[in-house]
Amino acid sequence: MSYVKGLKCRECSRTYPKEPLYVCEYCFGPLEVDYDYEKIGKVLTREMIESRPHNLWRYRELMPLDGEPVVGLHTGFTPFFRARNLEKVLGVEELYIKDDSVNHPTLSFKDRVVAVAISKAREFGFSTVACASTGNLANSVAAQAALANLRRFIFIPADLEMGKVIGTLIYHPTLIAVDGNYDQVNRLCSEVAARYNWAFVNINIRPYYAEGSKTYAYEIAEQLGWKPPRHIVVPVAGGSLISKIHKGLKEFEKLGLIGRVDTKIYAAQATGCCPIITAIKDHSGIVKPVKPDTIAKSLAIGNPADGVYAVGTVAETGGWGEDVSDEEIVAAIKLLAATEGIFTETAGGVTLAAAKKLIEMGRIPRDESIVICITGNGLKTQEAVAKRIGEAVRIKPTIDSFEEHVKK
Ligand SMILES: *Cc1c(COP(=O)(O)O)cnc(C)c1O
Numbered sequence: 001m002s003y004v005k006g007l008k009c010r011e012c013s014r015t016y017p018k019e020p021l022y023v024c025e026y027c028f029g030p031l032e033v034d035y036d037y038e039k040i041g042k043v044l045t046r047e048m049i050e051s052r053p054h055n056l057w058r059y060r061e062l063m064p065l066d067g068e069p070v071v072g073l074h075t076g077f078t079p080f081f082r083a084r085n086l087e088k089v090l091g092v093e094e095l096y097i098k099d100d101s102v103n104h105p106t107l108s109f110k111d112r113v114v115a116v117a118i119s120k121a122r123e124f125g126f127s128t129v130a131c132a133s134t135g136n137l138a139n140s141v142a143a144q145a146a147l148a149n150l151r152r153f154i155f156i157p158a159d160l161e162m163g164k165v166i167g168t169l170i171y172h173p174t175l176i177a178v179d180g181n182y183d184q185v186n187r188l189c190s191e192v193a194a195r196y197n198w199a200f201v202n203i204n205i206r207p208y209y210a211e212g213s214k215t216y217a218y219e220i221a222e223q224l225g226w227k228p229p230r231h232i233v234v235p236v237a238g239g240s241l242i243s244k245i246h247k248g249l250k251e252f253e254k255l256g257l258i259g260r261v262d263t264k265i266y267a268a269q270a271t272g273c274c275p276i277i278t279a280i281k282d283h284s285g286i287v288k289p290v291k292p293d294t295i296a297k298s299l300a301i302g303n304p305a306d307g308v309y310a311v312g313t314v315a316e317t318g319g320w321g322e323d324v325s326d327e328e329i330v331a332a333i334k335l336l337a338a339t340e341g342i343f344t345e346t347a348g349g350v351t352l353a354a355a356k357k358l359i360e361m362g363r364i365p366r367d368e369s370i371v372i373c374i375t376g377n378g379l380k381t382q383e384a385v386a387k388r389i390g391e392a393v394r395i396k397p398t399i400d401s402f403e404e405h406v407k408k
C-alpha cells in the first residue's frame with residue numbers, strides 16, 4: 001500500500017508521475033514527493049508506529065516506496081539521550097543528542113537516505129547505482145548497493161580522508177577519485193547521468209532519497225515522548241537534511257502525531273565553506289557559491305543544491321546560523337568525547353561548536369530544550385584530531401618502568 005500521489009515541483013506545484021525525475025520541465029524547480037496526507041491521517045497512529053521494529057521503516061506510510069524495502073532493516077532508530085555532562089559545560093538546562101554516529105551499516109545519517117534510494121532504485125528496475133559524494137554517501141551507497149546486489153559507481157573528490165576511502169573500497173564498488181572539489185565531481189556526475197541509464201542517488205533519485213532524512217526528525221519527536229523540541233542545531237552541506245527535518249516535524253503535526261511545532265532550526269557550517277550561513281547572516285536569501293577549504297570535508301559543498309531551502313527553513317522557523325573555524329571544530333570534537341563519551345567526525349564538531357556559539361550569543365536560550373544533531377563517526381576522520389590528542393605513555397613491561405613514567 002502506497003500513499004504517494006506522485007512528484008510535485010517545489011516552486012510551481014506542477015505534478016509529475018512517480019518516476020526517476022528530479023527537475024520541473026517548466027520552471028527547473030526541484031521535484032518533491034507528494035503524499036495523500038488525508039489517507040495517511042486515517043490509518044497512522046502513535047501506537048501503530050510503536051508496535052513496529054526499531055528501524056526507519058516504522059514510518060513507512062511517510063516513505064516513498066510502493067513495495068517492500070530491500071535494505072535498511074537495521075537502519076535508523078539511533079540513540080537519543082539527555083547530555084547531562086555537556087549541559088553543565090554549556091550552562092543549559094535541557095540538552096539532547098541525536099546520535100547517528102552509530103547508524104547502521106556505515107555510521108552516518110546517510111544510511112537513512114541511501115536505504116530509501118537503493119530500495120527505490122530496485123523498485124524502478126535499475127541494475128546500476130551511482131553517486132557523487134563528500135564521503136559518507138560513498139560509504140553508504142557502496143555498502144547498501146552490495147547488499148541489494150546492484151552494480152555501483154562512486155565518484156569522490158581525490159583528497160578525501162583515508163577512512164572514507166577505505167570505508168568505500170571495502171564494498172568493492174568502482175570508485176572514481178576525481179582531481180577536483182565536490183562541486184566539480186557533482187558537475188561531472190550530471191554529465192554522466194545524462195548519458196547512462198543509472199540510478200544516481202543524489203541526482204535522478206534525489207526526490208526519493210531526500211525523504212529518508214525526515215526519519216531523523218520523526219525519531220527525535222518520538223524519542224522525546226511525542227513532542228517537538230524548541231531548538232535543533234543541524235549540520236549543513238547541500239541543505240537537504242535541514243529542510244527535511246522541518247518537513248518531517250510539520251508532517252507529524254499535520255497528522256496529529258505531535259502538538260504544535262514551534263521548533264527553531266539552526267544551521268551549522270565550517271567557516272571554510274559556509275555559503276548558507278553567509279546568506280542567513282546577510283538576509284539576502286541569495287546563496288553565493290564558494291570554494292571550500294576546511295577539515296570538515298563531509299560538509300564541504302560550495303554550491304549547495306538545496307541552499308535556498310536551507311536558508312528558508314531557518315528564516316521560517318525563526319532560527320539562525322553560525323560558522324566555526326577548524327580550531328573550534330577540533331575543540332568541539334574533543335569536548336563531546338570528554339563529556340558524553342562520543343567520538344564524532346568533523347561534521348559533529350561543526351554542530352557542537354556552532355551550538356556553543358549560538359548559546360553564548362544568546363540566540364538559543366539556556367532554559368529551553370535543545371537537540372544537537374550528531375551525524376557522523378570520528379573513526380572516519382581520524383587525521384583531523386590525530387596530532388591534537390596527546391600520546392600514549394610508552395613504558396617497559398615492568399612495574400618499575402610503570403612507576404617511573406606514570407604520575408599517580
Ligand atoms: C551529508 C552530511 C550532512 C548534511 O547533508 P545535507 O547535504 O545538508 O543534507 C551532515 N552530516 C554528515 C556527517 C553528512 O555526511
Ligand SMILES: [Zn+2]
Pocket residue numbers: 009010011012013014024025026027028029
Ligand atoms: Zn516547476
